[in-house]
Amino acid sequence: MNEYEHLLQLILDVGVEMIRCGAETHRVEDCLYRLCSGYGFRQCNIWVIPSNIQASVLTPNENCLTQVRHIRGCGIDFSRLDALNALSRQACAEHLSSSDFGHRLSKITESTSQKKWGFYLGGMLAGGGFGIFFNCDLADAMAAALISLLVAFLIRKIEKVETNPLIVNFVVSLLSESLIIFSVKHGLGHHVGYVAAGVVMLLISALGTTNGIRDLIRLDTLSGVMNISASLTGAIGIALGIVLPLRLFLQDGPNEIMILNPNIKLELVACTVGCVGFSLWFHVKAKHIPWCALGAFITWSVYSFCTILSFGTFGAALVGAIVCSFYAQIMARTNKAPATIFQTVAIFPMIPGAALYYFVYGLVIGNLPFALEKGLALLLSCFGIVLGFLLVQVLSHFLWPISNMNH
Numbered sequence: 001m002n003e004y005e006h007l008l009q010l011i012l013d014v015g016v017e018m019i020r021c022g023a024e025t026h027r028v029e030d031c032l033y034r035l036c037s038g039y040g041f042r043q044c045n046i047w048v049i050p051s052n053i054q055a056s057v058l059t060p061n062e063n064c065l066t067q068v069r070h071i072r073g074c075g076i077d078f079s080r081l082d083a084l085n086a087l088s089r090q091a092c093a094e095h096l097s098s099s100d101f102g103h104r105l106s107k108i109t110e111s112t113s114q115k116k117w118g119f120y121l122g123g124m125l126a127g128g129g130f131g132i133f134f135n136c137d138l139a140d141a142m143a144a145a146l147i148s149l150l151v152a153f154l155i156r157k158i159e160k161v162e163t164n165p166l167i168v169n170f171v172v173s174l175l176s177e178s179l180i181i182f183s184v185k186h187g188l189g190h191h192v193g194y195v196a197a198g199v200v201m202l203l204i205s206a207l208g209t210t211n212g213i214r215d216l217i218r219l220d221t222l223s224g225v226m227n228i229s230a231s232l233t234g235a236i237g238i239a240l241g242i243v244l245p246l247r248l249f250l251q252d253g254p255n256e257i258m259i260l261n262p263n264i265k266l267e268l269v270a271c272t273v274g275c276v277g278f279s280l281w282f283h284v285k286a287k288h289i290p291w292c293a294l295g296a297f298i299t300w301s302v303y304s305f306c307t308i309l310s311f312g313t314f315g316a317a318l319v320g321a322i323v324c325s326f327y328a329q330i331m332a333r334t335n336k337a338p339a340t341i342f343q344t345v346a347i348f349p350m351i352p353g354a355a356l357y358y359f360v361y362g363l364v365i366g367n368l369p370f371a372l373e374k375g376l377a378l379l380l381s382c383f384g385i386v387l388g389f390l391l392v393q394v395l396s397h398f399l400w401p402i403s404n405m406n407h
Contacts, residue, residue, distance in 0.1 A: 004041075004059045006098040008067055010105060011035045015053045016069050017109055018084050022076035022282070023340055024211055025049060025223045031088050038092035049223045050074060050230075073163045078341045079283045083108045085338045116156075118280045123152035123202060125277025131198025132270035133349070135262070136191070143180070143189035144198035151176050151202050152281075165234035169203050173241025181249045196242065197354075201274070202281070203238050204353035209378070214386045235360040243364055264304055271349040272297045279345050288341060291331050295346030299324040303350050313380040320350050321388025329396050343389075352381035 011032055018028045029048040032055065036044040041057040056066040087108060091101055127148025131141045154172045162168055180195045189195045208231030215224030275296035279289040303320035311319065328343035355378035362371025 003098055004039075004061075004063070005065060007039050007101070008036075008041070008055060008057060008065050010098060010101050011039070012053055012055055012067055012069050013105060013109075014084055014088060015048060016071055017105075018081060019048070019050060019053070019071050020074050020077075021081035021084065022074070022078065022344070023081055023338070025215065025220060026218060027338070027340060028053075031085075034092055035088060039095065049220075050226050075159075076282045076344075078288075078338075078344075079285050080108060080111070082285055082288075082337050082341065083111075086336070089336075118283065119156070120149055120152045122277045122280025122282075123148045126274050126281055127151070127198045127202055127277070129198070129270050129272075129274025129277055130201040131195060133267055133274055134194060134197035136194045136198060140189045140191055140194045141198070143183050144195045147176050147179055147183070147195065147199050148202060150179065151199060155202075165230055166237040169234045169237030170241040172203060173200070173238045174244060175241075177242045177245040178249075181245055192246075198274075200238060200242075200357065201353060204235065204351075204357055208234070209356060210351065210382045210385050213382050214389060217386060217390065231356070232360065235356050236364070238357060239360040239364045243361065267304070268297055268300060271300050275345050275348055278348055282341075282345065284341055284345065285337075288331075288335060288337060291335065292342055292345035295324060295327050295331065295342050296349055298327060299346045300349040313377055314384040317350060317352075317381045317384025318388045321347065321385040322392055324350070325389045325392035326395075329392060347385065350381070350385065352378050355381060 014035065015028050015032045018031065019025070023031075025048045029046055032046045032048070032053075033044055036046070036055070036057055040060045042060065043058040045056045047054045051071050053069040053071065054066075055068075056064065058064055087101075087104055090096065090104075096104070124145040128136075128141045128145030131144030136144055151172055154175060155168070158168050158171060176199050177196060180189070180192055180199065183189050184192050184195065208227045212224045212227030212229075212231065215221075215227060218224075272293050276289060276293045279292045284292055299320050302323045303316050306316035306319045324346045325339075325343055328339040328341075328346060331337075331342040332339035355374045358374035359371050359378050362368065362374060
């Protein structure tokens with residue numbers, strides 16, 4: 001293998017690892033184009049979707065090289081994504097040799113993954129925090145935090161042998177909902193729906209729907225469809241896993257699920273604590289966690305204020321997303337880290353997880369008017385968030401014409 005073949009192999013390896021760590025496909029594509037350009041490749045053609053990367057380039061000595069990668073299994077590890085981002089910037093700036101590039105990449109990919117205690121603590125804080133966010137009292141919040149600990153354990157075990165989101169979410173939801181009902185019946189909590197609200201936030205991936213719509217608007221059709229289908233598939237698993245225990249033990253519907261806490265101050269504190277939990281859950285570096293939490297606080301404050309002013313679902317989502325994305329861009333340049341890290345965590349309180357769950361739940365139980373109502377709310381929220389992100393992305397090209405790698 002010659003130098004250029006090795007370099008292209010390493011560049012695509014960076015892209016694969018970025019996808020596995022939770023980077024959006026367009027950011028990965030942009031990063032790979034920059035790396036190829038930095039190493040002198042010409043006529044670069046790169047295509048990225050969540051399960052595949054293809055690249056065809058022309059070397060300076062007129063040789064055409066083509067390589068393909070198939071990606072199996074994705075997760076979120078923002079600490080590793082941060083390291084890959086730094087390596088990409090360094091490789092472009094210093095033109096690292098293929099051996100040096102490969103050695104540094106190996107150190108990142110072979111480094112110890114997230115500590116178990118951080119993952120479990122993150123799950124408890126996220127479940128308990130968002131439980132209070134969705135109107136849990138103290139007993140409910142404690143039950144949500146403890147059951148979230150079980151959810152974290154189950155996810156780590158099941159995902160070692162199964163990555164299909166429908167199966168994983170169905171099994172985890174079924175066991176956790178059954179335990180929630182058992183806990184409430186024995187006085188360890190007071191409201192089944194409120195406890196479930198916090199726990200379900202660990203599983204719902206409405207962020208995939210939002211990213212999918214954004215990909216569709218950018219004409220990355222296949223990537224968009226794949227993201228949306230994965231998100232909906234996961235939601236179906238959650239709905240089925242929750243419906244079965246409810247039908248067996250309570251014969252109850254979703255009347256208590258995901259009702260916001262009426263105390264706005266408590267909402268703000270709870271969502272901030274919950275997003276600290278998600279920072280740990282997503283393995284964000286310790287120095288970035290306070291900025292992620294502050295971003296969540298600011299984003300939800302703006303969204304709540306817009307709601308009070310009757311901006312509507314779309315308007316509040318649009319303004320909140322603009323503030324969130326602009327904050328993430330500033331933090332990315334201040335901390336020399338991917339904007340994805342700050343944006344993903346900070347937008348979490350606004351992600352329409354409840355609407356996605358209710359939409360699929362309505363379909364599962366055959367209540368089409370209910371499903372359509374929640375489906376419309378889901379689309380309005382997602383389009384508002386997507387449009388806000390895109391507006392800031394376009395504006396950032398004028399504010400920061402020479403942007404740092406992968407910001």
